Amino acid sequence: MNSTLVSIVIFNIVMALIVSLVFVPVLVWMERRVAGFMQDRLGPNRCNIAGVRLGGLVQSFADMLKLVFKEDYRAGAVKEKMLFTLSPVIVFATAYLSFMAIPFADDLVIDDKSYIMQALPMEFGMLWILAFAGLGIYGLMLGGWASNNKYSLLGGIRAAAQVVSYEAVMGLSIVSMLIVYGSIHMGDMVRFQGNLVWGFIPAWGIIVQPVAAILFIITAFAETNRAPFDIAEGESEIVGGFHTEYSAMRFGLFFVGEYIAMGVASALIVTLFLGGYQIPWLNTEVLKNNITTIFAVLIVTIPILSYMFAGWIKKNNVWLDKNDARNRETKWLITGIVIINIIIILFLGIFLLFGIGENGVNISVAALQVMTFVVKLLMMNFFFIWVRWTLARFRYDQLQNLAWKVLLPIAIANVFITGTFVVMLGV
Amino acid sequence: MGVKIVPRHGDSLKEKLYLLAIVGGLKVTFSHFMKNLKDTSNIETICYPEEQPKDITSRYRGVHRLTKREDDSVRCVACFMCATACPAECIFIEAVEREDGVDEKMPSKFSIDLLECVFCGGCVEACPCDAIRMDTGIFSFVKKNREDFVLDRDTLLSHKPMKGSN
Numbered sequence: 001m002n003s004t005l006v007s008i009v010i011f012n013i014v015m016a017l018i019v020s021l022v023f024v025p026v027l028v029w030m031e032r033r034v035a036g037f038m039q040d041r042l043g044p045n046r047c048n049i050a051g052v053r054l055g056g057l058v059q060s061f062a063d064m065l066k067l068v069f070k071e072d073y074r075a076g077a078v079k080e081k082m083l084f085t086l087s088p089v090i091v092f093a094t095a096y097l098s099f100m101a102i103p104f105a106d107d108l109v110i111d112d113k114s115y116i117m118q119a120l121p122m123e124f125g126m127l128w129i130l131a132f133a134g135l136g137i138y139g140l141m142l143g144g145w146a147s148n149n150k151y152s153l154l155g156g157i158r159a160a161a162q163v164v165s166y167e168a169v170m171g172l173s174i175v176s177m178l179i180v181y182g183s184i185h186m187g188d189m190v191r192f193q194g195n196l197v198w199g200f201i202p203a204w205g206i207i208v209q210p211v212a213a214i215l216f217i218i219t220a221f222a223e224t225n226r227a228p229f230d231i232a233e234g235e236s237e238i239v240g241g242f243h244t245e246y247s248a249m250r251f252g253l254f255f256v257g258e259y260i261a262m263g264v265a266s267a268l269i270v271t272l273f274l275g276g277y278q279i280p281w282l283n284t285e286v287l288k289n290n291i292t293t294i295f296a297v298l299i300v301t302i303p304i305l306s307y308m309f310a311g312w313i314k315k316n317n318v319w320l321d322k323n324d325a326r327n328r329e330t331k332w333l334i335t336g337i338v339i340i341n342i343i344i345i346l347f348l349g350i351f352l353l354f355g356i357g358e359n360g361v362n363i364s365v366a367a368l369q370v371m372t373f374v375v376k377l378l379m380m381n382f383f384f385i386w387v388r389w390t391l392a393r394f395r396y397d398q399l400q401n402l403a404w405k406v407l408l409p410i411a412i413a414n415v416f417i418t419g420t421f422v423v424m425l426g427v
Numbered sequence: 428m429g430v431k432i433v434p435r436h437g438d439s440l441k442e443k444l445y446l447l448a449i450v451g452g453l454k455v456t457f458s459h460f461m462k463n464l465k466d467t468s469n470i471e472t473i474c475y476p477e478e479q480p481k482d483i484t485s486r487y488r489g490v491h492r493l494t495k496r497e498d499d500s501v502r503c504v505a506c507f508m509c510a511t512a513c514p515a516e517c518i519f520i521e522a523v524e525r526e527d528g529v530d531e532k533m534p535s536k537f538s539i540d541l542l543e544c545v546f547c548g549g550c551v552e553a554c555p556c557d558a559i560r561m562d563t564g565i566f567s568f569v570k571k572n573r574e575d576f577v578l579d580r581d582t583l584l585s586h587k588p589m590k591g592s593n
Contacts, residue, residue, distance in 0.1 A: 037463040038456040042472045214446070316467045320477040390456045391449065 008108060008115045015370065016119035019267070019377060020099045024259045025060035031385050032056070038389045051325030052332065055317070067252035075245055080146035087146060088246065088253035091139030095260035098132040101125035102267045103187045105277050105369035106284040109362050116187060117366060125186035126174065129268060133170075133223060136261060137163040140225070140232060143254070144242035155241025158396065159225060159232035165403035166222035166229075172411035173215040176418040177272055180208055190276030194283030202280045205273035211414045213273040215407055220265040222403070225258065227388040231396055266380035274376055277369035287365045291356075294368070295348045306341050310334045483564045483589065488546050490565040490578070491539055492586035494558055496529065501584060503558035505534040509550035517543035518550060537580040541568060564589030 029044070033056055036043025044059035052058065078084050100120040107114045115121070122128065137160060144156015181189045195203045206213040222229040233241040243254045270276060279287070287294065313333055319326040356364065394402070441447055463469050473480055483489075494502045505522035521536040550559050563586045570576050 034460060037460045037470075040459060040463060040470055040472075042467070042470055042474075045474075312465075320474060324477075386453060386456060386460075387449075390452045 004110050004113075005115065008110075008117075009121075012104065012117060012119045012121075015104050016099045016102075019102075019104075019374065020096050020260045020263055021256075023263055023377075023381075024256050025057065025064060027259045027262065027381055027385075028060045028063070029055075029057045030382065031388075032059075034382065034385045035389045038386075048326055048329075051328050053317075053326055053329060064252070067255075068249055070248040072248040072250060075148075077148045078146060078245065079148060083142045083146040084245075085250065087139045087141075087143030088250050088257065089139070090142065091136055091257035092253045092260070094132045094136040094139065095257045095264055098129050098136075098264040099260070099267065101128040101186055102264075102271055103190055103276060104373050105366040106191065107187060108366045110359050117370075118186070123185040123187075126178065126184040126189075129264075130171070130174070133264075134163075134167060136257075139254075139257070140242045143246070147242070147245035149245050151238040151240070152242050152244045154238045155232050155234070155244070158234070158238075159242060162222055162225075162229060162232060162399060162403075165400060166219045166407075169215055169403060169407040169411045170219035170223060172408070172415055173212040173219065174272075176209060176212045176411075176415045177205060177216075179415070179418050179422050180205075186271055186276075190271060190278060191284075193275040194278045196281070202275060202278070204275040204278075204280075209273075209414075209418065211410065212418075213269075215411050215414070216272065217269055218407065220269060221384070221387065222399075224261045224265045224384075226262060226384060228391040228394050229399060230393060231399060234393070262381065262384050263377070266377050266384060270373065270376045270380050274380070276376075277373040279368070279372050284365060284369075287368065288361055291361050291364060292352060295352050295364075299345055299348050299352075302344055303341055306337050310337055480566075483566070485562065485589070487564060487566070487589075488548050488551075488561040489563045489589070490541065490568060490586065491544075491550070491559055491561050491583060492563050492588065493537065493580065493583040494560055495584065498529070500527070500529060501533055501558070501580070502556060503534050503537060504530050504556060505532045505537075506555060508553040508555060509559055512549040512553035514547060514549060515543045515545045517541075534580060537583060538577050539583065541576045541578060542573065559583075560588070562588045 033043040035041075044056040045053065047053065047056065047059040047062050049058055074081070074084065101118060101122065102125075103116070103118050105117040108117055109115075116123075118125065120128075140159040140163075141156045144152045144154075144159065147153070177189070178184060181192050183189060183192075189205075193202065193204050197203045197207060201207055221227075225232045231237075233243070235241075238244075243251055246254060282290075282294075310333075313330055317330045317333070321327075351360070351364070436442060496502050505520055507520055507522075510516075510518040510520050517540040519536065519538045519540075520534050522532050523535040525531055525533045546561070548561055551561055565586070568576070
C-alpha cells in the first residue's frame with residue numbers, strides 16, 4: 001500500500017460518488033428545466049440561498065430536504081415491513097454499485113506502475129454490470145408486492161415483465177459488442193474505441209455496430225423505467241405504480257435510485273458505444289505526445305468559452321425586482337468565472353513554461369479524459385431527458401410486441417451477422 | 428356516392444421503422460429548447476408577483492369601484508337598485524339625505540362583501556346613474572381576516588379605473 005495507490009483509489013471512489021450521487025440533484029434540475037424549456041415554460045427558478053439560484057439548481061436541494069424531513073408514513077396494511085423497507089435500498093444500492101465498473105480514464109501510469117481508473121479496479125466490468133442490472137428489478141418487484149396494494153402490485157408486475165423482456169434483448173446486443181471488442185474488461189473496450197476505422201473515423205461502438213447501439217439505447221430506456229417505457233409507474237392508470245405506498249425518504253431512495261440508474265445507463269452507453277473517455281481522434285498516445293499543444297489550445301479556448309458563457313448569464317439571469325438579492329447573483333457568478341479562468345490559465349501557463357514530468361503528462365491526460373467522460377455522460381443524460389419529454393408512453397401490449405417481435409429477432413440476427421463477419425475476417 | 432376513403436397510415440416501411448418519426452419529434456422539442464435556452468425572454472411565462480399580467484381586457488370584471496361626479500363627490504344616489512339586483516346579497520347600503528343640493532340622497536355607508544360577491548356584474552348593469560363599475564382590473568385581493576374583505580364606501584371610492592378603460 002503506497003500513497004499513490006491510496007490516493008488514486010480515493011479519487012476513483014470520489015469520482016464514482018460524484019457521477020452517481022452528486023449528479024442526482026443536477027439531473028433532477030436538468031430534467032425540470034429542460035422539460036420547461038421544451039414546453040416553452042420556465043421551470044423552477046425562484047428558490048435561492050442568499051440570492052444564489054444557480055439557474056434553479058437550489059430547488060433540487062430544497063426538494064431533497066423536504067423528502068428527508070417529511071413524515072415517513074407506512075400504511076397499517078403493509079405486513080411485510082422488512083421487505084417494504086428493503087426494496088428502495090435494493091434499488092438504490094444496485095444502481096449505485098453498477099457505477100463501480102465504469103472507467104473514468106485510461107489506465108494511469110505513475111512511476112511505471114499502471115492503475116485502473118475505476119472505482120473498483122477489476123477486469124470483469126461487463127459481468128459486474130450485467131449482474132447488478134438484473135438485480136435492481138428485485139427492488140421494484142418486492143416494493144410492489146410488499147405494499148399490499150393492488151396498484152403497487154400491478155406496477156411491480158409490469159416492471160418485472162418489462163425488464164425480463166428487455167433484458168434478453170439488452171444481453172444479446174451486449175453479446176454482439178463483446179464479439180467485436182473481444183473482452184469483458186471495460187477499459188479494453190474503450191481502448192478499442194480509440195482506434196480509427198479506415199484511418200479517419202473514430203472506431204466508436206455506434207459506428208462499428210450501429211444496430212447494437214440502437215438496440216442497446218432502446219433497452220436501456222426500458223431497463224431504467226423511463227419514458228417512453230415508464231408503464232411501471234403509469235400515473236394515468238395505476239396511481240404511482242410500485243411506489244404508491246411510499247413516502248418521505250423511502251420514496252426518496254426510489255427516486256434517487258431511478259436517477260442513478262439513468263446515470264448508469266448513460267455511462268454504459270457512453271462506454272460501450274460513444275467512445276467512453278476518448279476524445280475523438282485523440283487517443284491516449286496522441287494526447288501524451290501533444291500535451292503542450294493541447295495546453296496551448298486550452299489556454300485560448302477556455303477564456304473565449306467563458307466569455308460567451310458570461311454573456312449568456314448576463315442576458316438571461318435577471319430578476320424583475322431590481323432590489324431583490326437574486327439580482328446580485330450575476331455579478332458573483334461572473335467574478336467566480338473570472339477567478340476560475342485566472343487559476344486555470346496560471347496553472348496551464350506554468351506547465352507550458354516549465355514543463356511537467358512524465359507523471360505530470362500522464363495525470364493531465366487522465367484529467368482531460370475524466371472531463372471528457374463527464375461531458376459525454378451529461379450529454380447522454382440530456383438525451384434521456386430529451387426523449388422523455390418528446391415521446392408518449394407505450395401501451396403495455398405495444399411494449400411487449402416491440403421487445404419480443406421486433407427487437408429480439410433483430411438482436412439475434414445481429415449477433416449471427418457480427419459473428420460471421422468476425423470469423424470470416426479473422427480479426 | 429358520398430363515400431370518402433380515408434387513407435390509412437402506418438403501413439409503409441418508413442412509418443413502421445418509427446425511428447424517423449422519433450427523430451422528427453426530437454427535432455421539434457430540441458428547437459424549442461434551444462430557442463428558449465438562448466434567450467429566456469422568449470418564454471411567455473409571467474413571473475407572477477413581480478410581473479403582473481398585461482392582458483386583462485377592459486371588459487374584465489375586477490373588484491368594484493364607486494365613481495365620482497365632476498366635483499369629486501360620490502355619484503351614487505342610494506337608490507338600492509344594485510343591492511336589489513345582487514344575486515349574492517353582498518351589497519349593504521345606508522342612505523342619508525344629501526345636504527349640498529347636488530342631489531337628494533347619497534349613501535352614508537356602502538359596503539361590498541367580497542367573500543359573498545360572485546362578480547356577476549349585475550350591480551353595474553342595474554345602476555341607473557353609472558355610479559358603480561367593475562373596471563379596476565383588480566383580480567387579486569388577499570386579506571388577513573374576514574372583516575377586511577368587506578370594502579367600505581371610502582375604499583370603493585379610492586379604487587382607480589384600470590389603464591386603457593374608461
